[in-house]
Amino acid sequence: MPTLLNQSDCVVPSQQRQLLLDTGYFTDSVIHQALARDIDLLCSPKKSTMGAPYHKKQFHYDEQADVYHCPAGERLHRISHIQKSEHSREASPHAFCDE
Secondary structure, eight states: OHHHHHHHHHHSOSOOOEEEEOGGGOSHHHHHHHHHTTOEEEEOSSOOOTTSTTOGGGOEEETTTTEEEOTTSOBEEEOOOBOOBTTBOOBOOEEEEOO
C-alpha cells in the first residue's frame, strides 16, 4: 500500500485527500497508513453476499425489451449508452426502478 500511495504522489503533485478502495483493502495496515497521511479512507468493511437482495445476480435482463428488472420486479430505466469503439467497451448503465 505505501508503494501505491508513493506512486500516486509522483503522478499527482497535490496531496490525495480521499482514497476509495474495495473491501480487500480494509485492513489495519491500510487504515493506519491513511490516518498517517491524513487521507479520508472510503472502504467498505463488509463483502457483499450472494444472498443479498441487490447483488448483481439478482437482477434479470429481458433481451426482447432490452431492459433489466430489479429483484422487486421493477423495470430499470436506461440513463445512458456508450458506443463500442476500439478505446472503450460497450456499457449499458441503468438506474432507478419505477416508483
